[in-house]
Amino acid sequence: MKSYYRVILGGKSIFAKECYDGNFIGAHYGIKQDLSNDLTENWREFNEKFREIWLDIHPDKSKIAAGLACGMLWTISKGIQKGDVVICPDGLGSYYVGEVSSDYIYKSNANLPHRRNVTWLPVSIDRNLMSKELKNSTGSTGTTANISQYAAEIERLIGNQKLPIIYSNDSTIEDPAVFALEKHLEDFLVQNWDQTELGKKYDIYQEEGELVGQQYPSDTGPIDILAVSKDKKTLLVLELKKGRASDNVVGQIQRYMGYVKEELAESNQEVKGIIIALEDDLRIKRALSVTQNIEFYRYQVNFKLLKN
Structure with missing residues (x-):
């Protein structure tokens, strides 16, 4: 099954037309070498090698920024598969749409040297026609x-195709509507x-003023929200249950926290987690009662009808 990606081609889409x-x-990302022999199937192995290289080039940056940069570079070079669809902002309010048609290509001394060939479609997407989501x-x-x-x-x-009803082919999701x-x-x-x-204690992680903590990539999937305490001493992994089975969401946040602890946290930082769900969940509470540094929050949705 093909995947769909939004890809930004240079800061403020400066290289989109090119x-x-x-x-x-x-x-x-400042990596000036051919990656053909370094694009491992495992995203984490690539990050382990190039994170330090990237930090040497950007000594004032954090390990979180390095992980993000290397993850994005791997995605462009390896993670996106031939046949996947990319939509790319043109800088003028629309998106080019194309299908990736080659494996990784390196072109030295180019603006964007780490490349994939694309067959662009003769259509574009007007941002104004997109749903809010x-x-x-x-x-x-990113x-x-x-x-x-x-x-x-x-x-x-x-292509003017009909929208389907809400469904999910993910076996861990119990309720697609809640998802x-x-x-x-x-x-x-x-x-x-x-x-x-x-928000009183934590800030969603930003890099150079840009919010990068939503859907932060890890080697076991994207973290819903990655935040850092205002005193910079704690990294917070926040995961929404999204209709998934309780055991799955607990295991997932533990894997995310393990990744953050091993790959992103500085030596003086601790890692905490929060699970947020619509309803009280005894199974999650039981699991968290023997788990350190993870809390459970429940949210409420309130609607009002106002007669004019």
């Missing part, structure tokens, strides 16, 4: 964003973070 005219997507996901920071959950909408925008609701909750939390209890 990529479109040249039929490719690409990235730089797709706008939020395509507007996320070079790449996996937007496969909006495949039906993207296909409709480029959809809690995806909206994630965006709401990010947009209103400063007004929440968590």
